Amino acid sequence: MEDDDDQRLDDEEEAPGEASEESDFCPVLHFTDEEYREMCRPWKKALVLTLPGKKTLRYRKVRHNLTQLWYDTEFKFSDIPNYYYVVRFEQDSYRDKVLMEGPWFLMRHYLVQRRWIPNFIPDANDIPLKMIVWVRGPNLPKKYNNRLFLWRLGNKIGTSLRVDMNTPVQGQGDKSRAERGRFARVTVEVDLRRKLKRRFISRNEVLSVEYEGLELVCFQCGYYGYKKEVCPHRCNQASPTRDATTEVSGKPQSQGKKTEKR
Template identity: 40%
Template sequence: MEAQEKKNKAFDPCPTIPVSKDEFDEWCKPWHAALVVKFLGKKVGLGFMEQRLTRDWVKKGKINVIDMDRDYFLVHFSDEEDYSHALLDGLWMIAVHYLIVQRWRPFFLTSESTVKKIAAWFRIPNLPIKLYNHRFLWQVGSAIGTMLKIDRATSIHSRGRFARICVEIDLTKKLVPRISVLGSTLNIEYEGLHLICFQCGKYGHRSDQCSEVAVRVEGSPKDGNVETPVEEKEGQPEGSITGDLAIQSKCANQGVNCVDQAPADFGPWMMVKRSLRKKKTEKI
């Protein structure tokens, strides 16, 4: 009878394998001490990745690097401090390319096409001293992304020029350019993100390459609006203008007005600029 039932049972091309939530949670536990990493715009081999991450991240324990699909690597840590160092002390740059560092999550490759998260530091310049409060700074970080850490120097008020906070942000979404508190507007500066579009507010391309907001110029003989893309060329002399400034200059030379070429919501203040150290001159 049982044999006949099995024979008559319809073929299932996709059988469901039963897994309880408790079982799944137990299987995930070993990977909570793992990070998912990927280079932005560069492919590297397992040996190179393992060598560089061991050099930069391993202080006390060991790491196990596993190469995954879509140029991702899974890095498992034996020491919690090494894990925290890798996640929180970035951004990391290897071979002049930024490294996306994400906390491991189940089925991360399934959602990889729509989610690109990275741990990033941002600053709040000229923050009033009365707002150097752990609770307030935590609220700010939560408004920018997923809160991770407040810089210790910020917490003890020793960094008087700006507050510094680490959050996990989604690079496919717009970056928050400002915050408002007690009637004042304070700018947000992002460390290490040097490719922010001032048109759409996203990371990964410049304004003249933005596909979401077209740059329009008044004075077109056809409809009054024409696009004026400006391409950046390698090897331009120092002091040459590119991007938004190049578009603005081109419009001025043509005697026309640029429309929507530099939205007020986003701007160069969003990128932390490296301070140039002056060379010391020897006293005679």
């Protein structure tokens, strides 16, 4: 199922249509589809990072903190405009580790991640339009604790990237098995311009999910960027607005709480 992620990126790597007319003022650069894909290939598995509300950090400071945070992961780090950063991993397993073990916090700020895509343009908004989140269902019936269900659940929220199942722990002599006390999760890339859903129905059962680490998720209207207490919909406004200077922050809590950091 994770291969669908690669296929979507392949589709997004199609060379954009070229201008039909060329002028001396604005010449056109021509590339074949294969040449365009080859230019994109080194960045295909990269992640784009930013820290909303934290615009004073220097490049070296962010890189140093990431190196400590992902101490057993090898990656290449570069900065791009508007306080965005791009991370390329030496191995796919390192990228999977980052996707599986989040959410991540840098100096008590939520580290926003999203997949790199060929036409990504770093915008100047304080709140990104897309980001990767970790979703879990703490009260899901055991029958739904499987990859197929979680993958489809994630696709109802956004774009499923990875499913993180409970890890079996071998007992003494390998004669017994136990599951670690944590919930299965799905890593999803969401569009923050759309509502973040928290309830679903499966075979007439109402199921609830939680978004790990998101301190500013308003489930009054489902949008991200403010708390329920200041939701514009409480004033019966037609559409939600966001404060571009809202600071998204949080810190890891102990195991088992909503914003757990493992």
